[in-house]
Amino acid sequence: MHELLVQGVEVRYGDLVAVQAVDLMLQPGQLVAVTGPSGAGKSSLLWALGAALRPSAGKVVLAGTDLTDREQAAALGVAIVPQGNGLASSLTAAENVLVPLLAVGVPAGEAARRTEEALALVGLEESGNHLIEELSGGQQQRVALARAFGAQARLLLADEPTSDLDAANRERMVAALRGEALRGAIVVMATHDPEAAEQTDGELHLDEGVATWVRPLR
Numbered sequence: 311m312h313e314l315l316v317q318g319v320e321v322r323y324g325d326l327v328a329v330q331a332v333d334l335m336l337q338p339g340q341l342v343a344v345t346g347p348s349g350a351g352k353s354s355l356l357w358a359l360g361a362a363l364r365p366s367a368g369k370v371v372l373a374g375t376d377l378t379d380r381e382q383a384a385a386l387g388v389a390i391v392p393q394g395n396g397l398a399s400s401l402t403a404a405e406n407v408l409v410p411l412l413a414v415g416v417p418a419g420e421a422a423r424r425t426e427e428a429l430a431l432v433g434l435e436e437s438g439n440h441l442i443e444e445l446s447g448g449q450q451q452r453v454a455l456a457r458a459f460g461a462q463a464r465l466l467l468a469d470e471p472t473s474d475l476d477a478a479n480r481e482r483m484v485a486a487l488r489g490e491a492l493r494g495a496i497v498v499m500a501t502h503d504p505e506a507a508e509q510t511d512g513e514l515h516l517d518e519g520v521a522t523w524v525r526p527l528r
């Protein structure tokens with residue numbers, strides 16, 4: 311059985327078909343890039359995979375369970391790192407990682423340990439006490455990834471995770487995403503960055519919502 315089954319997923323905004331009948335089968339341990347020009351439907355596909363929007367057709371099944379809404383998907387371990395990070399700007403970097411863990415009942419000691427590890431993974435161990443609004447765009451992007459790493463997701467959906475990063479941090483983030491896959495997650499990253507894309511196990515290219523494997527999964 312495939313852990314993630316995507317069958318005929320279509321996303322429409324009114325008359326516009328942003329994603330056209332995408333089929334995918336992914337297994338734990340796989341790191342996949344979704345590439346394509348601006349407006350091709352990458353974010354829409356990721357949001358549909360994470361049940362943050364309801365597909366107009368088709369379904370997304372994780373470990374045998376149909377994903378129905380964002381809350382249910384989050385409870386099943388589906389994390390989304392959105393473009394533009396989605397962080398709480400009045401909290402510190404560490405609080406942004408810690409609070410969601412406490413909210414889902416991770417014990418305080420374990421949550422603190424995971425927070426420290428996740429911030430170290432993105433190279434921000436010294437910045438945990440900084441407010442988000444005091445951090446640069448690239449640092450904020452790294453906190454958003456740290457939050458997802460702390461959550462130890464089963465399916466991690468990262469939208470343009472390296473877009474604001476310099477080369478060294480891009481390498482660090484791709485390595486961290488690979489680490490998540492090695493831990494047993496399925497990791498799907500939308501990206502414009504060819505160097506990040508080529509480090510994945512497969513590249514799914516979207517053009518006007520039509521998906522084609524330009525580099526099939528290995």
Ligand SMILES: Nc1ncnc2c1ncn2[C@@H]1O[C@H](COP(=O)(O)OP(=O)(O)OP(=O)(O)O)[C@@H](O)[C@H]1O
Nearest residue numbers: 323326328346347348349350351352353354355500
């Ligand atoms: N909420 C929305 N309402 C209407 N149209 C939308 C909405 N979100 C996206 N679209 C349209 O759907 C298409 C796909 O958008 P999407 O954001 O998924 O593309 P993308 O490949 O992620 O683009 P980018 O690389 O610029 O982020 C575009 O034509 C976009 O204008």
